Amino acid sequence: MRLAEWYRTSARDLPWRRPEFHGEFGAWGVLVSEFMLQQTPVTRVIPHLEAWLARWPTPTAMSAATPAEVVQQWANLGYPRRALWLHRAAVEVVDRHGGIVPREVDALLALSGVGDYTARAVAVFSYGDRHPVVDTNTRRVLARAIEGRSQPSPPSRRDLPLMASLLPASRQDAAVVNAAAMELGATICTARAPRCQDCPIAIDCAWLDAGRPDTGDTRRRQAAYEGSDRQARGAVLRALRGAPEAAVPLELVLADWPDATQRDRAIDSLIADGLAEARDGLLALPG
DNA sequence: TAGCCGTGGTA
DNA sequence: TTACCAAGGCT
Numbered sequence: 001m002r003l004a005e006w007y008r009t010s011a012r013d014l015p016w017r018r019p020e021f022h023g024e025f026g027a028w029g030v031l032v033s034e035f036m037l038q039q040t041p042v043t044r045v046i047p048h049l050e051a052w053l054a055r056w057p058t059p060t061a062m063s064a065a066t067p068a069e070v071v072q073q074w075a076n077l078g079y080p081r082r083a084l085w086l087h088r089a090a091v092e093v094v095d096r097h098g099g100i101v102p103r104e105v106d107a108l109l110a111l112s113g114v115g116d117y118t119a120r121a122v123a124v125f126s127y128g129d130r131h132p133v134v135d136t137n138t139r140r141v142l143a144r145a146i147e148g149r150s151q152p153s154p155p156s157r158r159d160l161p162l163m164a165s166l167l168p169a170s171r172q173d174a175a176v177v178n179a180a181a182m183e184l185g186a187t188i189c190t191a192r193a194p195r196c197q198d199c200p201i202a203i204d205c206a207w208l209d210a211g212r213p214d215t216g217d218t219r220r221r222q223a224a225y226e227g228s229d230r231q232a233r234g235a236v237l238r239a240l241r242g243a244p245e246a247a248v249p250l251e252l253v254l255a256d257w258p259d260a261t262q263r264d265r266a267i268d269s270l271i272a273d274g275l276a277e278a279r280d281g282l283l284a285l286p287g
Numbered sequence: 288t289a290g291c292c293g294t295g296g297t298a
Numbered sequence: 299t300t301a302c303c304a305a306g307g308c309t
Contacts, residue, residue: 037305044295045305078293085307115307135305154289155306182305191303192298220289222302234293273292 004173006200007180012187015046016125027101027126028059028093034118035086040077042186048077060099062090068285071275072241080237084274085113103127116160124178130171132163133178137185144189148206149215151191232257232266233275240276240285247284 015021016033025032032052036045052073056062062070067084074083089111093101101122102108108119120131136152139159143152146162163181167174188199196208207213225231235254240246250267257263267283270276277286 034305039292039304039306040294041296041304076294078295079306081292082307113307117306121305133305136303137305186305223291224301225293226300228292230292230294237293 001168001177002200003180003184004168004176007176007183010187011179011183012042014042015049022126025053025057027103027122028057029053030122030126031089031101031114031118032086034121035082035089035113036077038082038118039079044077048075056090058099059090059093059101062087063094066287067274068246068287071237071285072246075241076238078234080275081273082113088112089114101126103129105131124175128171128175130167130174131178132160132167133182134159134163135182135185137183137189138163138178138181139185140191141181141185141189144194144207145201145205148210148213150207150213151215151217151219153218154220229262229266229269232259232262233270236263236266236270236283237275240283245284247282250278250281250283253283 011017016030021029033045033049036049036052055073056065065087067087070083070087071080074080077083092111093099096102096110097107102111103123105119105123108114108122109116111119114122117133117135120133121135123129123131124133134155139152139155142159142162143149163178167177184199184201188195194212196202196205196212199205199208202208223230232254235257239248239253253267254263267276267278271278274286276283278284
């Protein structure tokens, strides 16, 4: 099919698509990359991924690290609880699977921080099995090409069966179609300015055929970041990461933050999440 | 289940 | 400048 052919000639050369990456890090490398790629752009992930795998090349190596070390190494990738979940998942892989990232979707889904997308991405892109992999790019491609909508609906239980119905029979071809749908959404069928003139499936696209109508947008909007608790939490963690011994006297944490109530709420919630801990009058990354 | 959770690039 | 957007998942 045209989509698969396009992928084979036009896909970006990304680290986790290289055979030597799979040879060196196996499913662990794919799992780490997928954690980092959750809501974080490819270009920001690549250098962090390489540093992470150089330090912790296996689940067993990762499982021996402390939470403070993983949060520090996560640096400014954002959503730092992903670092804790990845660490927890590594421990679970060691405890439950002998240090080998499992192949079965159900076993993958049982790991911390692994949901429908990440579980199937590992099973398909590392182990080569046949499952539908649906991310935000794929949902947008399907919404346009099949439903004729300008933007996808929020994630739905129907997404997986729909993608499954489009996969070719062979495992290898199915994996390529999964990857190609994501790649098309990431590079051609983008959210803002889709390049339909370069699209390999333009002739089959319901949305293009209808004249690219604006069908409205039912996606959930992201809450404002400026002035949010998220911003305060981010500022606290940045201060801890940058401090000697990753610890700051409690009364000096965000001492000049404009909203003291919000600052204290941020500190308390970070402690509750296991991303910080208070000891001896200090706030520190979790030991 | 709808809200919440970081960070930085882009238009 | 403000708002959108980015290989999601948890509660």
